[in-house]
Amino acid sequence: MSTYSDRARAILPGGVNSPVRAWNGVGGEPVPIASAHGSRITDADGREMIDLVASWGPAMLGHAHPEVVAAVQAAATRGLSFGATTEAEVELAELIRERYAPAERVRLVSTGTEATMTAIRLARAATGRDVIVKFAGCYHGHSDALLVAAGSGLATAGVPDSAGVTRGAAADTLVLPYGDEPALTDAFAEHGARIAAVITEAAPCNMGVVRPPEGFNRLISTLCRNEGAVMILDEVLTGFRAGPAGWWGVERDHDLAAGVDPWTPDLVTFGKVIGGGLPVAALGGRRDLMERLAPLGPVYQAGTLSGNPVAVAAGLATMRLLTPEVHDRVAATADALVTGVSGALAERGIAHAVGRAGTLFSIFLGLDDAPVTFEEVSRQDTAAFARMFHAVRREGVALPPSAYEAWFVSAAHTAADVDHVIATVAAWADSERT
Ligand SMILES: Cc1ncc(COP(=O)(O)O)c(C=O)c1O
Incomplete structure (x- = not known):
């Protein structure tokens, strides 16, 4: 991948066409994406991941419906x-x-x-x-x-x-x-x-x-x-x-x-x-x-x-x-995911708060209460988020590469996807305690 990164940086400022793609918020080297279908995204190394970025929102039906x-x-x-x-x-x-x-x-x-x-x-x-x-x-x-x-x-x-x-x-x-x-x-x-x-x-x-x-x-x-x-x-x-x-x-x-x-x-x-x-x-x-x-x-x-x-x-x-039934399905998926992830973190004593607006949510590590102002949001533990980001990615879950973003679900995410995301977050939380 270094060939790709060097090539990208030699022509695109920062190697990207939009800053957040450079992973400055979590560190590390993004691997380019080759394809995406349904709830999955596949990188150029052939690694398939459950995608919770959804192209930063558009992929409400899942990718390439x-x-x-x-x-x-x-x-x-x-x-x-x-x-x-x-x-x-x-x-x-x-x-x-x-x-x-x-x-x-x-x-x-x-x-x-x-x-x-x-x-x-x-x-x-x-x-x-x-x-x-x-x-x-x-x-x-x-x-x-x-x-x-x-x-x-x-x-x-x-x-x-x-x-x-x-x-x-x-x-x-x-x-x-x-x-x-x-x-x-x-x-x-x-x-x-x-x-x-x-x-x-x-x-x-x-x-x-x-x-x-x-x-x-x-x-x-x-x-x-x-x-x-x-x-x-x-x-x-x-x-x-x-x-x-x-x-x-x-x-x-x-x-x-x-x-x-x-x-x-x-x-x-x-x-x-x-x-x-x-x-x-x-x-x-x-x-x-x-x-x-x-x-x-x-x-x-x-x-x-x-x-x-x-x-x-x-x-x-x-x-x-995007029928009412599809919206209901996305809402149910968001419910299951946020409840499961928050529950897994709570069981393992990881302080966090859930920010939620309809089917949109994010997890603020290190906060006790859902923040309202940017100042409150800024007190979250972004280093812990970066550790979680990389840990779950190794296990096939693509989170947004920043603690300041929503986790995006789609109508294509299955119950098995949700379970896998919760399990990877739980495994990361376990590793934080050892
Ligand atoms: C709330 C909001 N407004 C405006 C924009 C800008 O949209 P675009 O990136 O299509 O220019 C964004 C992009 O993320 C957004 O989230």
Whole structure:
């Protein structure tokens, strides 16, 4: 493999095309992947593993579902790209709206980054304001305004987290601790007239999975409405994965069951699952906001490959296959896995907390309580996670190579897969005690 690594590093910065693939969070040398089918992924050395990365979310049905692959093949034979609207694009957008009512109008793009970047442009155009509020630990892609992470204190003017982000871009982004209602209320009291939008992950999954504190999303929605700002709900990761209508749907169902009117986001972003493994993402939301997009309105956004027919075929086939029964199966698998893994760790005295939002979860080693803020998440034992990562990988389980990620299950994971993952985690926990 050293040949591969040397070759990769000699041409790709860090040997990768996206940083987390370099395993900086766990150490060691990633072996390239050769193929993936169902719940399994196989590396270039021929080692097959149970995959809990799922391409970082898209593979909700498991890898290379035969019906999705067939739809892609059929679409490819009709042409790879037209640069014009197709019926399938319309159908995918309609399907998104059918399942996710706040997406009154939909624009398809290719990446989650584009979707959130466009949402921000739209919010600024609609409000005539500049400031964006985001929460520390929430990731929304790599556009300049959103690459500003944690600042300490109540509401700090952002500092660039990435080199190359201008101070100007960072200064227009206010970073608050996640879940901190007083911080949010204070930010509106102090800066309300300048705030164009609050952007939040529907349930944070990019600092490990954090369950939104009860009422937090509703507070964002209320403050935005009262203060004339736009609420942007980022469901790129959670959309059609945390539940059939994303995390918003989980809260909506909870509210309806309690006899409470559900809150709604103004704009919402999707990605990952809606492309079924090919590059499709989307921005959706209130009609009056969405119709500010060109060609109807003055907010420019475009893409040569937006709504690409082959990618849309994968997304459409995936979305059609995502029936309520499939969602139930994924939920049952997530339940079994998280209960089994947590139980195995607890029995062996390994301190840990479970972060859970719908079918999404992660295990925080070294914490006693499920964290809410990035600061709390950062107290986890990342060295222990790295040891667990490598130990289970040797036994055929591919965990995400970072303690700050969700463990992704799919409809293809079997009870035997779940048992094997639990057994490997238990074996690692045993080894920690000796
Ligand atoms: C919540 C969230 N928003 C946005 C993005 C960016 O999406 P993409 O990587 O497709 O640009 C991600 C990617 O992981 C994400 O998890």
